[in-house]
Each structure stands twice: as C-alpha cells, then as structure tokens.
Amino acid sequence: MSPADQSEPAAGDRRGPAAAAKAAAAAQGGIRGAGDAATRVGGETPDAVHLRAPEPGAQTASPRRARGYDGVVVTAPLTVPYVRYSIRSAHWWLGRALAGLLDTAGFAKGAVDGVCVSSFTLAPDTAVGLMQHLGMSPRWLDHIPMGGASGVVALRRAARAVQAGDAEVVACIAGDTNHVDSFRTTLSQFSRFAQDAVYPYGAGGPNASFALLTDHYMRQYGATREDFGKLCVAQRANALKNPHALMRKPLTLDQYLAARPIADPIHLFDCVMPCAGAEGFLVMTEARARALGLPFVRVRATIERHNAFPDDAIQYRGGWAMDRDALYAQAGLAPADVDVLETYDDYPVINMLQFEDLGFCEKGEAPEFVRRQSFTTDGSFPFNTSGGQLSVGQAGAAGGYLGLVQLVRQLTGTAGATQVEGARIGLASGFGMINYDRGLCSGAALLERGLS
C-alpha cells in the first residue's frame, strides 16, 4: 500500500482500507451482524417507532450457503469512452463494447456464446433484437434491467452459466446513449409507481429522491455537507488520473460547498451527470483465461437483494445489510480484508449507506468514518478509484458496471494512474432502480486478484 494522506486518518488507519477497517473493527469490538446493527439503530433513534422494521433476513434469508465460483474468472475490463451527449443509439454503444471485448480477448464473434445486456435506452429492442443487430448467435442470453445493480447481477448470472457449462464465454455489456432530451423522457416513464406517484410531484427526478434520503440521513445521523464533500473531492482527485472521466477539472471543498442548490440539501456536485457510454467485461473459465494469457480476477462471493426492508419509512439502509454476512462468509473474508472498495455513487449519501451496510462501520457511523479516512487512490481507504459516476459521468446502465469494471482493472494491475498498489481483494457494490421512493436493487461482489 502506498503512504496514506498523512493529515487525515487516525493513527493505525493509514495502511489502506483493509488495515483501516481492521482498526475500526477492533475499536468496535468487531463488525456486527446486520441484525445487531439494525436493532441497535432502531433502539437509539428518535424515529424508532416509524423506522422499525422486521429483523433483516428473518423471513427471506436462504438457509443454504451458496456454492462458490471455483474455476470462473472475470477478465477484459472495458470502457467505451463516455461523451456528454450522443447522436448515436444504444445499439452503437453496446456494439462498440462488444467489439472492444472481442478485440481484447482476440476472439472472433463466434467464440462468445453467452451475452448479458443492460440498457435503459435500447427500447423498443431488448437483448434479443440487439443480437440480430450485432449478428450474434449466442446459446445463452440475458437482459438485466436493474440499473445500478446490473454489473454485479450480470456477473452472478454469467458466472453460474459458465460454471454450469451453459456457456463458455459470456460477454457482459451495459451501455446507454444520451440524447439531449433522453433523460427527461426516461424519467417520466421510468416506472408505474414513478409515473403515478413521483414524477407529478415536481418532476425532480433522482435529484429529488436522493435529496429526501439525504435530508433524512443528515438529520438522523449528523452527516454534514462537508462529509459528503470530502467524498466528492476525493473522487474528483481520483478522476483526474482516469483518462475516461468526463470531469477534468480539480474540485475543492470550497467549490463543492459553494455550488448551486439543486434540491435541498443536494447541490450541484452531489449529482451525477447523465452521459452516453458503455462498459463491459468477459466471464470465462480460469483455464480459458490462462490459455489466452488474459489477466483475470476470481469471484470470491456475490450477493443481490431486491426490495429489502419494505417497511422502513424511508430508506436509510439497503439490501446489503440483509446479505453482507452471507457475502463475507461465502468468501471467508471480512471487511478488514478489502483493499479497494468501489460503490455505486450516484449521490454521496448512498456511499455512506454502503460503508455501513457492507460492514466498514456501524449504522450511523459513516460520517465519523469519512472524517477519519482518506479516499484517494493513495489514501487510507482507496475508494471509487475511477472517480466514480460523480466524476466520470453516469452512462445510464453502464453506471452500474463502472465500479465493477474499475475493480477488475485494479485487481488485474491494469488501472494505470489510478492503480492502488498491491490491491489483492476488492469489493464492488451496486444499487439501482428508484422505482418509487427508494432504491430497490442491491448487490455486491468480492473479487480477488488472479495469478495470471
């Protein structure tokens, strides 16, 4: 690990996220199970009555531990460089992503026999129509409409397909175009509940939805704009090392704080910028990757969850809180082992929820955690090392791939100027689909550097 930002972390927190989380865990007497944390929060908050929800996992947690992903690897992290607006269609962006993957692996089209697609702007086509458009004849095809959770979920689906022999090589691609008016069109027709019960209320889009979550989180847990600003500023510093990032100017905390308000307490630099772009990766057997000489990462564990905690009055935790014990148990790892964290970051508050729900600190302690750590690629807690969506741009469904693709780069030693030295274990998490008042899909994957 590189030296940390010396001024920021507390003593003992300076050796990267793995060490930092270990120190935090020691201070707290170990990372608690999701159930413990939730109970404690419920008991301590003034809103206890209206926030209390059933114990996570009480009804739905699987009694069986999932099988591992032995012999399955992820390789060929790919980004089709983003642009703010594009006159192309989603087909173009997805087609470029597939071509890029084939090129990286030195494949002819026929070598890819599985395809997994995510896109918001592909309509009226689905993955099926896209296959004819691209002239592909896969024997395995999936279309995952899960927004920011698409990357992790695609990985899970593809890994099982390869493991079971339903496909040899799965190309996972996500991409969207961004016409000048696409964002408004997508918003007004995003979902049945959004059409009936969200869009008519000011049509603020995700800015408004996250403003409400942020307002609640700040008042409940004492987070300040400076806390969110610290994350945004660090991500921007990371983005300046990433040639794919659309945001090219440095950002200071003063600039962050002085930005114009969008939906109180959300200000300009809390919001992702919609753009066009695509991301992708390949899932195949380890033997195949070795034969091709492709650097790869192993899949140690994954989780997904949908519509978690439906009785919470407002979202202050995501599905990760239900499943993180299963995640770490499947991998035989702990939060303290994680060297790089890539979360879904359309707004900074959701980063805080992921720090908590993925076990890097207790519920409600993310503000303090943020004050204690530093988040640049050379910081105490290397985080969103590409710059995240907040500084790279949000290319629709590709935003749900960004963290995972960057993590594969980190763990294959191909992250260029953003490389975190010695990164071995990484965690990428996804979050998607504000169908009504909260994000419904959550996912996470623990990945490990391969040997190749």
Next chain:
Amino acid sequence: MTEPLARPKKKNPVARTRRATLPPAARSRTALGLVRAAAEGRFELQVCADCGAVQYPPREVCGQCLSARLAWQPVADGGTLVATTVLRHSNDLYFRERLPWRIGTVKMDAGPSVLAHVHEDCAADGRVRLALALDRSGNAVLHALPERSTPNMQDSPQMRELGCDPKYRRVLVSDGKSALGLAVAQAMLAAGASLVFVGDPTPWQTSAAFDRLVASDARVQRIELDVTDTDSVDRAAAEIGGKVDIVVNTAGHLRDGGILGATDVILARNAYDVNVLGLMRLAQAFGPAMCFRAADGTNSAVAWVNALSVYALAPLPARGAWSASQAAALSAAQTLRAEMQHAGVRVVNVFSGPIDEEWEQLTPPPKLAPAAVAKAIVAALVDGREDVHVGDIAEDIRERLRDNAKALERELAR
C-alpha cells in the same frame, strides 16, 4: 409562516400573456381512483379487503397478501413528515415556472410512506395531515398540510396552484338577480374577490335586493347579460371577457311539468334555452379567453362553476322537462371540463337540492338557503373540488343513486 398574498398589480397591456403549462398528467387507470375521491373532497386510498393493509402507490394486488380485493376507502389522513426537500430544479416545464417547490416523504399513520407536495408551514419532522387535491392537470395529488391551520396558509403558492381561491380574483356571476346569484356575489366579496361582475338578465325589471348589492360594495359591477341572447352575451364578453377569472353560472330556468301533461315543448325549449344553450353561449363567449389567461399570475383564470340541480343526476318526473335540461347541462359541462382541461381551468359542477327561492315556493322543506349553496361554492373553489353535492337532499339522492339506481328511478316516480 406564509406571507399574505399581495394584491396583484394592474396588468401591463403590452406584456406577453404566458401560456398555461400543466403538471405531468400520465397516470395508470388504477391510480385514477384517487381522482374520484379528490373530486368530491374525500381522502381515500386502497385498502385490502382480506388483510386490511393500506396501499400506496395504487396497486393491482395487495403488497402484503397478494389479494386482488382492493377497495377505495376513507383512511386516516394523519402522518409524520420524515424528510423534505425544496426543489430548485425540475425536469418539467410547469414546475420550472413555479420553483422553488417543496415536497417531502410522509409516514402515514395508516401505514404507507407517501411522497407529497408539502405546504411551507409544515415543520420538518412534524405532524401533518394529508389532503387529496386536484392539480392543474386535473389529476389527484397528495398535499401535506399543517395539522392545524396557520395564518394565511391559503395564500401559499402551492395552495393557489392546487385550489381556485377567489381571493384577489375577478368573478362573473351570470345571473346576479336570482336568489342564488345574489348570495354567490356576496360570498365572493366575503372571500376576497377583487371584482364581482353581476349579470342583469332583466334590465327592465327592478330588484331592490340587486340594487342594494350593487350599491353595497365598490367591487360589484353590474353588467347586462341575458344568456338566452347571443348578442347580449357577446357584448358582455367584449367588455369584461379579458378580466374574468372565475365564472359562476347561476342562470337557471325552473318550471314544473312533465312530458305527457303538455301538448307542446315550449316549456322544455325555454328550460333548454337557459340551462343548456345559455351555458354553451356563455362558454363560447368567455371560455377561450379564460383558457388563454390560465397562467396569468395571481389573478389567473382558474374555474368555471355550474350551479346545477341534483336532478341532473336522476330525473324528477314532476319536473321532467326541466330535469332533462339539467341532465343535458351536466353533459355539456363535462364536455366543457374536457375542453378547458388543456389549459388547466377547472370546471366545478355543483349539485344542489331545492333552494329556498321563488320557483320552489310549493316544494316542502328541507330547502337550502341560497347563502348555504354560495358558501359551498366558495369552499369547493378554495379546497379544489370539482363535484359538489350541497344539502341533505342532494347527498341523499347521491347515496341512493350509488346504492341502487333502479330503486331511485322508482322512488322518484312516486
């Protein structure tokens, strides 16, 4: 606390009049259950008949037990505001023109968390009561209001958008000489209207009450207006049509008599001429200008009120010709509602029981005081309702109609 509304300045005659925009109007058919409740000022959500869970947003099946037996029912309207935001950016034209705009998440006592427009006087984390209001697109929206009324709360920009408050607006009462017209004019003055034009259909006939009304307040202006005379209506529109924000059509023609008892249709024709064609003449003369002025600031054109009888919904055979004209007037009013919707001008239909006036002399009580109907009209405008049943008889007929329309037919025939 809400700032009291400032009296609008005189309009700059060379400034462009802003065209009306509407909030997003697309809804699922199920969600339109909210409109049915909001139109009559009720607060209803879907309730599962099997497990009792209150549903929101509107669903096809119960989110708890998957039952398909979801019924719209009154539910407790209280809740706690758990989060708020003030929007300073919107993706929609209507809201862009009205920023900043406050919304929030309310945890209802009845169960669900709902997204709502939030009145500026609601305290963060405080108690609120939810109302179902009709927005300018004619769709129902949830509006979080302070649990107890606050000073000037009706003057907040959200209340002005969701209601049709007569305060600082200019009202035309088409027949100011009728008992109802006199009462409506007085009620509008009391509600803070800045001008009340009172139509005089019979300049050749003196009315002491009418003369007293005209003399009583500088805000009252008499205007000759006979809804059976196209020229008269056009002259009035040419004179005042550009400054009428609310029309209350009180012109009516009521006579006893069925169909078989007469040997001609003169009675019916006279009733139609006032009640149906009169409404159409008035609408053709005043409606287009109102639609054009539907976003014209504090005193924008907002509402068209039809004073109908509850017998528009089910005929009273003893007054069969008149009842038919009432039903025809209701049908015309519904078309008018569809036509004015594109501008966001609300059409309010008021269904009254018998009003205590000259032509109801022989009708036994209960009869409505004209002032009671006028009060109901003002309340409907302020609260933003569009279908109003006034008085015990109107409520009774509505209930009997909903319960068994065939039974009501037989009952009214007796």
